[in-house]
Amino acid sequence: MEFGCQEDMTFCGVFDGHGPWGHLVSKRVRKLMPPYLLCNWQETLALNSLDLKFEHTDRSLRQFDTWKQSYLKTFSAIDQDLEQHPVIDSFHSGSTALTMIRQGDLIVIANVGDSRAVLATVSDNGNLVPVQLTVDLKPNLPEEIERITQSKGRIFSSHDDEPGVYRVWDVVSNEEAVGIVSSTPGREESAKRLVDHAACAWKRKRPGIAMDDISAICLFFHTSPPSQSVEPIKLP
Structure with missing residues (x-):
């Protein structure tokens, strides 16, 4: 499906919960991952555009590095959200998060679990x-x-x-x-x-x-x- 109103961009993922609260953790991660990732990607893209050294690197490497930074920020933010959630016990439960971004000819895989x-x-x-x-x-x-x-x-x-x-x-x-x-x-x-x-x-x-x-x-x-x-x- 189209991701972030970008015709050449697709996002998909698998989130497999484990532990007594795993089903709630996986649903929470599935809900937060797309909007968090998109927001972080847009912010990282804007910041990197101001870096002259970044602009002179290979286009594919620029795209990959932008997604890598965006994913790291996203995983950190979701971790914090789960830790502070008033209902979900993420201490004894968790979820895998296998996601893929396809942007034109570039495919980026991010995997936890x-x-x-x-x-x-x-x-x-x-x-x-x-x-x-x-x-x-x-x-x-x-x-x-x-x-x-x-x-x-x-x-x-x-x-x-x-x-x-x-x-x-x-x-x-x-x-x-x-x-x-x-x-x-x-x-x-x-x-x-x-x-x-x-x-x-x-x-x-x-x-x-x-x-x-x-x-x-x-x-x-x-x-x-x-x-x-x-x-x-x-x-x-």
Whole structure:
């Protein structure tokens, strides 16, 4: 959809809450992210236009740096909003925030948490292949452990509040996701088909474990499907 009254600009995001108040945190983040980001982008754009050194850098680098500054300001502001919210307990709950801005030919991905962005692109041999654009920021990563401990946080597994500790990408590979989406006849059905496949895979691979919420967004950057395709994936 058009973002900020800019015809060449699109915004989309996935916000997956976790913890007892996760559903409220994710809704709050989803509500605040677009207007905060747009406001910060407009302010940063205006400030950078006054910087003569900034004007002499590459246009794509200028665009990226402007979005990077805008995102950092936005995440900080939303963090503060959640911390001061009179109703939502964000101390024991949180949300992922995987968002994408497309501005002309530029795509900017900003990610917090373990939601994942995967791009399907054409390889040298003419097949669609997946390229993972984000890192799953899980607490078993050394960098995440260090960040959490430096912030005086704790790492533990709580099966009571959140029984579905496994995520979609634990049961569906990047290759499978690309295969499912590319082999779906109607683009408007691709996200639903991907979610249905993930749900079936979850039940098969994680029997007895409560299913986590499953969300997917499929974006197509070309007006017509490419002639190349990967091997179709059969749903169970």
